[in-house]
Amino acid sequence: MDQKTVDKKAALISAIDRCQNPFIIAQMEAILQREQVLSPIGKLSKDYPLLLQVQSNRDISLQTGLRIKAVNKLTKYQEIIVWPKFIIALIMLVIAAAIINNFSVNEGELQYSSFISSLAVIYGLLWGLFVLDALMVIFLAYTNKIKIAQSSFIRKLLCLIFPPIAIGQRHLLEPEKIWLPFYAWSKCNEGLFNHLKKQFSIPMIVIALLIIPVLLIEWQFYEAVETFLNTDLSLILGLVQGFIWLAFTFEFLLLIAIANDKFNYIKKNWIDLLIILLPFVSFVRSLRLVKVAKITQLSRGYKLRALLMKAREGFIFASFFYRLLAVKPDYQIKKMMKKLNENQKEREIIEEDLAKLSSWLNKRNTDQQDL
Structure with a gap:
């Protein structure tokens, strides 16, 4: 062990003595329990300094x-x-x-x-x-x-x-x-993305909440509300759903423009993507029907559109609950710890593979020195 590593170790021991954070102590304990498994990596670090570069390259500045x-x-x-x-x-x-x-x-x-x-x-x-x-x-x-x-x-x-x-x-x-x-x-970095996502969180919950009165009116109180307002209720409901679609699309387009890993963003926000795309499917279907004269085909097209619209309403409803749960501390902690454990498991698997490779390289270097 060189002097630089000795100094780092001494500084780390001193930092551990001052540490009062049980979460950090638990993390260090978990790492130290894997010392024997990871020992081949330590031996190889002299030849491959890259192994000691453990700092992440996240940029959370705004x-x-x-x-x-x-x-x-x-x-x-x-x-x-x-x-x-x-x-x-x-x-x-x-x-x-x-x-x-x-x-x-x-x-x-x-x-x-x-x-x-x-x-x-x-x-x-x-x-x-x-x-x-x-x-x-x-x-x-x-x-x-x-x-x-x-x-x-x-x-x-x-x-x-x-x-x-x-x-x-x-x-x-x-x-x-x-x-x-x-x-x-x-x-465009993680800091800007997180900042805007936080800014959108509460307004989008409120906007998604608008789907509840729309569903109630469509399913139970359509005729009563239409009679009370004495107007074409379908136009009002269409405007509300159009506004919801507008809000979801604006948020999605803006955040995906900022996200560096766009595929990962889509994977995490697939519900929002479906909310945006389902009206397009219905719209294209309706455009195709312009050229169709048969009533049976028109009827099938209408049924498909109705099904797609109901599916979209369901996804908006699901998005509302997902966003609502996202601001609850208990749900957030469970979700984050689950993800952290999954990432830790993946990290340990990679480290074990790296340790096996390091053992092989150490053995090869030893054999070459013997020759």
């Missing part, structure tokens, strides 16, 4: 309001367009919510309103602005010989498919930075 120099025409253009682009993307998301959630099939006939048709036209015109934006970016990058970050370029192409994705705009040259309203350019 870095907002970052200044980015507009060093060329492309970055100057992005600085000018970033705020208007966010507003347009948000408007298009609102329009999408109105169209998707109100495009309905009723009694075997397709019902369109002039208002929804007008919204579709506006959406198409605004989509044209995103096409022009993409062409402008490509033109500026080509003429100024600027290489756009691959992830930012892919995201820009995805915006042509669904422009509201531009709610979370990454920098074209520095993709680790994202522009957010009231935060300006911010660093």
Whole structure:
């Protein structure tokens, strides 16, 4: 054991003497119980210093309001367009919510309103602005010989498919930075993600809670409420569900834009994703029915849409309870400890595999020295 390691050990012993945290003491005790299993790794650490790099590379700092120099025409253009682009993307998301959630099939006939048709036209015109934006970016990058970050370029192409994705705009040259309203350019890291997730938590619980009166009215009190209000209740319920969809979609698009591990985010928030996608399935199904004249097919399409809408309502209801449980301390502790134990088990398996490899390398080195 070299002097540096001896000094570290002495400092650690001193820190243990001062430690009053039973959780940390329990963690250290668990590690020391595995000393014999991990001893081959310690022997190999002289040849592989990488084994001693146990610090995590998490970045939980909140870095907002970052200044980015507009060093060329492309970055100057992005600085000018970033705020208007966010507003347009948000408007298009609102329009999408109105169209998707109100495009309905009723009694075997397709019902369109002039208002929804007008919204579709506006959406198409605004989509044209995103096409022009993409062409402008490509033109500026080509003429100024600027290489756009691959992830930012892919995201820009995805915006042509669904422009509201531009709610979370990454920098074209520095993709680790994202522009957010009231935060300006911010660093995409765990700190920003956790901060925004916390900001969304309570409002999203309240919004998800709106599905309860919708379900009660649809299942039990539809005629009574419609008579009392003396209006078309389906329109009001459609607006409420459209607002819920809008909120879930906005949160999802913003957080997935920040998340570095997007697949993991989708895996953890699959309920929210289903809430967002189910109306799309119904919408596409309804569009297909525009070309179909047979009443039987219209009827089947209506039944499918009704089933999808009920499924979405169920997922919103489930999301409400999941989010509600997420703020309860007991549930959070159990959930986190379960995850911690799973991660610890996985860590121990990896360490044991590493120890086996270390034993083999130590044996090989010894054999080579004997030769």
